[in-house]
Amino acid sequence: AQSVSQHNHHVILSEAASLELGCNYSYGGTVNLFWYVQYPGQHLQLLLKYFSGDPLVKGIKGFEAEFIKSKFSFNLRKPSVQWSDTAEYFCAVKHTGTASKLTFGTGTRLQVTL
Amino acid sequence: GAVVSQHPSWVICKSGTSVKIECRSLDFQATTMFWYRQFPKQSLMLMATSNEGSKATYEQGVEKDKFLINHASLTLSTLTVTSAHPEDSSFYICSARDPAPDEQYFGPGTRLTVT
Numbered sequence: 001a002q003s004v005s006q007h008n009h010h011v012i013l014s015e016a017a018s019l020e021l022g023c024n025y026s027y028g029g030t031v032n033l034f035w036y037v038q039y040p041g042q043h044l045q046l047l048l049k050y051f052s053g054d055p056l057v058k059g060i061k062g063f064e065a066e067f068i069k070s071k072f073s074f075n076l077r078k079p080s081v082q083w084s085d086t087a088e089y090f091c092a093v094k095h096t097g098t099a100s101k102l103t104f105g106t107g108t109r110l111q112v113t114l
Numbered sequence: 115g116a117v118v119s120q121h122p123s124w125v126i127c128k129s130g131t132s133v134k135i136e137c138r139s140l141d142f143q144a145t146t147m148f149w150y151r152q153f154p155k156q157s158l159m160l161m162a163t164s165n166e167g168s169k170a171t172y173e174q175g176v177e178k179d180k181f182l183i184n185h186a187s188l189t190l191s192t193l194t195v196t197s198a199h200p201e202d203s204s205f206y207i208c209s210a211r212d213p214a215p216d217e218q219y220f221g222p223g224t225r226l227t228v229t
Binding site (some may be wrong): 004009035036042043044047049090097101102103104105107 | 147148150154155156157158159160163209217219220221222223
C-alpha cells in the first residue's frame with residue numbers, strides 16, 4: 001500500500017521567511033500529487049496539483065511544488081510567507097489506478113509569526 | 115470553486131445511539147463521494163468510497179455495519195454511525211468528486227463526540 005510522509009510536523013517561521021515542506025511517497029507507479037491547505041476552522045482547499053508535464057507546479061497564493069520522481073518527493077515551497085499562511089498543510093497522493101482515492105500525509109502545521 | 119457542505123458541523127450523542135451526518139455538493143453533481151476520519155494531529159484516513167446508486171466500498175478495517183453510507187442522489191451522501199461509542203469520537207470529513215474537472219472538494223467536517 002502506498003504511504004505519504006511529511007517529516008515536518010510543526011514549523012514556525014517569521015513573516016517573509018522562505019518555506020519548504022517535505023513530502024515523500026512510497027509508490028513506484030504513476031501517481032498524481034496534491035498539496036492541500038486547511039486554515040483554522042475551515043475546510044481543506046487545494047493549493048496545487050501535479051498530474052504530468054512540467055515537474056515544477058505553481059499553485060495559488062504564491063505556492064509552488066516540485067515533483068522529483070527519482071526521490072519520490074513533492075516538496076512545497078514559498079519564497080516569502082505571510083502571517084495569513086498560518087494553517088495545516090497536507091500532501092496527498094493518488095495512484096492513477098485507484099479510482100480517485102487519495103492517501104494523505106500526516107500534515108504539517110505552519111505557524112507564521114509577525 | 116465548488117462547494118461541499120456537511121451537516122451538522124458538531125454533534126454530541128450518548129453512547130449506544132446513532133448519528134447521521136450529511137454531505138452535500140451544492141453546485142455540482144458528484145457521482146463519487148468519500149468519507150474520511152481525522153484524529154487529532156493525524157492524517158485523514160479514508161473510510162469509504164460512496165458511489166451514487168450503488169453500495170459503498172469500505173477500506174480495510176472499517177466496519178460497514180457500524181458506519182452506514184448511503185449515496186441516494188448525485189448531491190447527497192450520508193454517513194450514519196450506529197450504536198456509537200466513545201472511541202467513535204472523531205472529526206469526520208467528506209469530499210465530493212466533480213468529474214469535470216476531475217477534482218475533489220472537501221466539506222468543512224463534522225466533530226462527533228460520544229459521551
